[in-house]
Amino acid sequence: MASFLPRAAPRALRFAARPVLRSQRPAIPLLRRGLATPTVAEQPRLRLGSVAPNFQAKTTHGDIDFHKFIEGSWAILFSHPADFTPVCTTELGAFAKLKDEFEKRGVKMIGLSADDLTLHDQWVSDINEVCNTSVSFPIIADADRKVAYLYDMISQDDLDNIATKGIAFTIRAVFIIDPSKKIRLTMLYPASTGRNTSEVLRVIDSLQLGDRKGVVTPIDWTAGEDVIVPPSVSTAEARKKFGEGNVREVKPYLRFTNVGK
Numbered sequence: 001m002a003s004f005l006p007r008a009a010p011r012a013l014r015f016a017a018r019p020v021l022r023s024q025r026p027a028i029p030l031l032r033r034g035l036a037t038p039t040v041a042e043q044p045r046l047r048l049g050s051v052a053p054n055f056q057a058k059t060t061h062g063d064i065d066f067h068k069f070i071e072g073s074w075a076i077l078f079s080h081p082a083d084f085t086p087v088c089t090t091e092l093g094a095f096a097k098l099k100d101e102f103e104k105r106g107v108k109m110i111g112l113s114a115d116d117l118t119l120h121d122q123w124v125s126d127i128n129e130v131c132n133t134s135v136s137f138p139i140i141a142d143a144d145r146k147v148a149y150l151y152d153m154i155s156q157d158d159l160d161n162i163a164t165k166g167i168a169f170t171i172r173a174v175f176i177i178d179p180s181k182k183i184r185l186t187m188l189y190p191a192s193t194g195r196n197t198s199e200v201l202r203v204i205d206s207l208q209l210g211d212r213k214g215v216v217t218p219i220d221w222t223a224g225e226d227v228i229v230p231p232s233v234s235t236a237e238a239r240k241k242f243g244e245g246n247v248r249e250v251k252p253y254l255r256f257t258n259v260g261k
């Protein structure tokens with residue numbers, strides 16, 4: 001399998017362009033500095049419906065306790081492999097531009113990148129310049145991969161080679177968390193593939209509409225289109241709930257209705 005992870009060359013390029021930062025980098029692999037890979041038993045199960053694990057972290061907006069950060073809102077936690085990398089730069093710029101869309105849905109945004117705060121602050125300036133935006137959400141500094149391990153944002157290839165590589169890379173993960181702090185959706189992308197912000201907003205719309213109206217959404221659904229009556233609701237009940245003329249039965253198990261946005 002081709003490796004898209006920026007190893008020596010891109011990192012060397014990065015630091016050649018920013019020689020002053022080289023001294024801020026840990027020269028010794030983290031494992032040799034005493035950070036152990038968590039065992040399977042320590043890795044929490046991140047099932048849909050399980051409570052998002054809490055953690056404390058340094059972010060570009062100061063220290064946070066993740067559960068306090070969520071505090072009764074929806075939240076999206078999305079991770080990045082490294083600062084000053086091209087795909088990540090486009091992703092963070094795109095998420096920043098959608099601030100109003102996330103706010104409209106009551107969703108707090110928080111990014112994570114596997115580097116330290118000094119790099120984050122400089123990278124945010126680059127993102128703002130390159131993407132003509134203003135990153136206004138916090139970005140977690142996860143140079144030691146504490147949160148990456150807690151949320152299993154690590155690639156198996158890197159874990160398998162941890163003894164030689166010394167540190168595992170953080171993949172692109174998305175966690176959508178509801179106000180009761182439950183994980184409602186996860187997406188895992190490889191480092192080589194940037195995410196799709198429309199899909200992230202689409203699934204938030206689906207989850208929130210489902211919670212409000214007790215419906216489920218079909219393939220490729222977008223807000224405003226017909227939704228599906230879940231199997232737990234009979235057609236008679238659905239007609240009572242959504243209106244006599246507002247339930248279209250294609251099969252006894254496939255009933256469409258429209259509940260707006």
Ligand code: BEZ
Pocket residue numbers: 004005006081082085086087088089191192
């Ligand atoms: C990036 O461009 O963001 C990237 C690409 C490969 C590995 C890590 C990051």
